[in-house]
Amino acid sequence: MSAQDAAKRETxxxxxxxxxxxxxxxxxxxxxIPDNFDGYALDSFCIPKHYEDSLERILLPHGxxxxxxxxxxxxxxxxxxxEPLTCLCILKGGHQFFADLVDRIKMLNESGPLSLPLxxxxxxxxxxxxxxxxGKVQIIGGDNMESIRGRNVLIVEDMIDTGxxxxxxxxxxxxxxxxxxxxxxxxxxxxxxSNGYKPHCTSDRPSNTYPTRASPLLPLLMSTAFLDTGFxxxxxxxxxxxxxxNEYFRDLPHVAILNDTGKEKYKMSSHD
Ligand code: IMP
Numbered sequence: 257m258s259a260q261d262a263a264k265r266e267t268x269x270x271x272x273x274x275x276x277x278x279x280x281x282x283x284x285x286x287x288x289i290p291d292n293f294d295g296y297a298l299d300s301f302c303i304p305k306h307y308e309d310s311l312e313r314i315l316l317p318h319g320x321x322x323x324x325x326x327x328x329x330x331x332x333x334x335x336x337x338x339e340p341l342t343c344l345c346i347l348k349g350g351h352q353f354f355a356d357l358v359d360r361i362k363m364l365n366e367s368g369p370l371s372l373p374l375x376x377x378x379x380x381x382x383x384x385x386x387x388x389x390x391g392k393v394q395i396i397g398g399d400n401m402e403s404i405r406g407r408n409v410l411i412v413e414d415m416i417d418t419g420x421x422x423x424x425x426x427x428x429x430x431x432x433x434x435x436x437x438x439x440x441x442x443x444x445x446x447x448x449x450s451n452g453y454k455p456h457c458t459s460d461r462p463s464n465t466y467p468t469r470a471s472p473l474l475p476l477l478m479s480t481a482f483l484d485t486g487f488x489x490x491x492x493x494x495x496x497x498x499x500x501x502n503e504y505f506r507d508l509p510h511v512a513i514l515n516d517t518g519k520e521k522y523k524m525s526s527h528d
Contacts, residue, residue: 284331286485287324289315291446293490295513307508310518315494316487318509321442322356324486328440329360331484332410333372340373342407342434346425347380347397348506349414352498353442353486357412377403381425395425401432409434414499415443416483419453442486443494443511453483 295313303311332341341361345354358376365371380396395401409429416422422439429437444454492513495505501514504522 284484286444286488288488289490291490298512301510303510304508307505307518310505310515310521311495311508312513312515314510314512315489315492316497316511318497321486321497321511325353325356325442326360328484328486329357329364332357332438332440333361333364336372336408338370338372339408340375341410342375342377342404343410343412344404344429345376345378346411346413347378349499350412350442351378352506353414353440354412357440375403375407381421395428401429404429404432404434406433406435408436409438411437411439413439413441414497415445415494416441416453416485417445417447418449419451423451423453438482438484440484440486442497443499444483444485444488445491446488447491 293315295315296317298308298311298314301314301317343354343358343361345351354376358374361372361374365374378397381394411422411425411429413422422441426437426439493501494511495501495514495518496508496511498506499511500506501518502522502524505512505514505518
């Protein structure tokens, strides 16, 4: 091959990588549930008998969640262009979303002309007290995290609330130098306590627009870990689809708002 051909080939390869990167960096649409959304009456859907007196309204029926998960799986697969992927499930709340998301990726693998090799792992992320402002999380369980070095990693989480767990987890995982790091969170809560880790924030966000609660690492993390979001939800405590209140409600198929009876009935002290 002539030097000219080699240079042309290299230019083509570079622009392909750039195109791929910019496609993957494009903010993806997500479903935003407005603050004044009433949700659905409990008797419109099937609810386990043992929870009937503990819920206010259904915020998201199971079917809508499943439809949204299907699209999130499609976005992830098409951005990765069938490169191998390690999916990291954050237990316990993320397990249902993880199972359904991985199922959809497997379905795409079975039906398309190309397929994406999958690895899966399960961890629990426990924040621990730290004097340093960057903070850390203790990763419990799972393989040795060295296994993510050089790989495309998708962190699968149920909910980003303040964002503190995710920012700390990303900083910890980044130390293992994965090839790419991406987060899929089914829910992001609209809360004044947010540290700024939210969908649609990309590297071009000026650093001085981050909220005062923001971690100093946030601009770096936002530019290196894309966040896929299923639904942005109002600032309520929600349960169901594996999200719990003191370990209860994980077995509720829909996502619902807890009422005062539920909060009292399943209070920590009354069941410990
Ligand atoms: P963060 O560190 O404040 O973002 O909290 C994230 C974790 O808190 C999530 O992984 C959830 O397990 C839990 N969490 C936050 N909000 C809710 C909720 O409304 N229902 C159930 N769990 C929640």
